[in-house]
Amino acid sequence: MTEPSCTKPYYETVTILGVGLLGGSLGLALRRHNLALRIIGQGRRVERLSAARALGAIDVLETDLSRAVAEADLIALCTPVRQIIEQLPQVMRAARPGALITDVGSTKEAIAAVARAHGDAPVTCIGSHPMAGSERSGVEHATASLYEGATTFVTVENETPKDRLAELVRLWRTLGSRVVIAHPSRHDRLVAAVSHLPHLLAVAAVHTASLVHDDENFLRAIIGGGFRDTTRVAAGSVDMWNDICATNPRAIIEVLDHFSEQIAAIRAGVAGPDHSGLSGLLEEARRLRQGLDRAN
Numbered sequence: 473m474t475e476p477s478c479t480k481p482y483y484e485t486v487t488i489l490g491v492g493l494l495g496g497s498l499g500l501a502l503r504r505h506n507l508a509l510r511i512i513g514q515g516r517r518v519e520r521l522s523a524a525r526a527l528g529a530i531d532v533l534e535t536d537l538s539r540a541v542a543e544a545d546l547i548a549l550c551t552p553v554r555q556i557i558e559q560l561p562q563v564m565r566a567a568r569p570g571a572l573i574t575d576v577g578s579t580k581e582a583i584a585a586v587a588r589a590h591g592d593a594p595v596t597c598i599g600s601h602p603m604a605g606s607e608r609s610g611v612e613h614a615t616a617s618l619y620e621g622a623t624t625f626v627t628v629e630n631e632t633p634k635d636r637l638a639e640l641v642r643l644w645r646t647l648g649s650r651v652v653i654a655h656p657s658r659h660d661r662l663v664a665a666v667s668h669l670p671h672l673l674a675v676a677a678v679h680t681a682s683l684v685h686d687d688e689n690f691l692r693a694i695i696g697g698g699f700r701d702t703t704r705v706a707a708g709s710v711d712m713w714n715d716i717c718a719t720n721p722r723a724i725i726e727v728l729d730h731f732s733e734q735i736a737a738i739r740a741g742v743a744g745p746d747h748s749g750l751s752g753l754l755e756e757a758r759r760l761r762q763g764l765d766r767a768n
Contacts, residue, residue: 482507482643487544489514489537489559491524493605494576495550496614499529501647504616514540524611538566546643548600549575553583553715560586560597569594572636576600578663578712579720580627580656588629596636599627599656602649603667609709620648625663627656664723668716669731672724674706 486502488495491513502508513521513530514537521533534540541547541563549556549563556577563573564587573595577583580599587597604622624644628637641651654662681699685691717724734753741750 482646483509483545485510485512485544486546486548487512487514487541488530489540489547489549489563490551490555491515491521491529491611492550493609493611493613494602494618495548496524496527496529496611497604497616497618498548498550498576498647499524500527500614500616501619503528505646507643507646508546512540512544520611524614527611527614529611529614537562541567541571543568544571547571547573549573549577552709552712553577553579553719555715556583557586557719561590564590564593564595564597567593567595571595572639573597574600574640576602577719578667578716580625580659582719584627584629584656591631596633598632598637598640599625599659600640600644601625601627601659601663602644603663609712617648619644622649623652624649625652625654625659627659628653629655660720661723661726664720664727668720668724669727671705671708671713672717672728673731674703677703678706 483502486499486508488499488511491499495513499511499513502511510532511530512532512534513524514534515521516535518533518535521530521535524530525533537559544567547563547567549559551559556575560573560575560583567573573587574597575583577599578601580601583599584597587599602619602622602624604618604624626637626640626644637653641653644651677699681691681695682688738750738753741747741753744750
């Protein structure tokens with residue numbers, strides 16, 4: 473349930489590092505809900521920052537990271553995961569005392585480890601992961617409604633201050649998200665199964681289809697909605713998915729191993745003389761999938 477928008481800005485200054493789809497949408501959503509008096513966008517390319525400002529996602533553009541975060545009450549790192557890991561120590565050093573730092577990275581344990589290693593900084597770091605976005609990228613696709621109805625993980629550890637946790641949870645709920653609180657390592661195991669695995673399966677499906685027939689024009693003519701829906705995410709950012717796999721390998725390999733076992737069972741069922749084993753697998757999957765729909 474969306475919290476009511478604030479009658480006055482929640483934060484005087486918010487800095488967003490990386491004003492692409494997620495960062496730009498965050499800026500637009502903060503503006504829609506009157507959560508920030510001033511939004512600073514930081515990045516390396518002035519033309520992208522200028523585009524974000526023209527769209528209303530940010531008020532001020534800045535290329536220098538330390539200057540961008542120096543006065544911010546809230547800092548959101550919306551860059552790729554490995555870039556977040558590189559930026560976070562500098563952000564923690566340059567941020568003003570009392571600043572709340574979060575990120576929207578798709579993996580959390582590697583980022584949390586960096587925050588722990590620099591825990592003497594007088595700031596609070598709490599990770600976020602909104603399960604939102606698309607295969608598209610860039611601020612030109614940003615929308616103020618991106619986070620509405622999305623599940624957003626907020627990650628906690630034993631030392632996470634309860635008041636700052638409540639603050640961040642309220643922020644995401646105000647933007648329309650359903651918040652799930654989890655430890656960083658548990659988050660990584662969960663999203664490996666429900667987010668990272670489906671993407672890699674889409675990649676495998678596209679490659680498999682090209683092995684069956686390597687004429688793209690012919691494939692384009694014969695594929696239907698099921699294939700398009702199943703493989704849509706394979707068109708996503710290569711750099712982003714390299715980062716995700718590089719920072720969550722153990723959990724991803726574990727779910728790939730489980731999936732390999734399921735594929736082996738399905739193959740055995742297809743090859744069997746009566747297909748009874750296959751029928752059982754199909755029926756169980758149908759029941760489980762229908763149960764997920766009912767839960768929503």
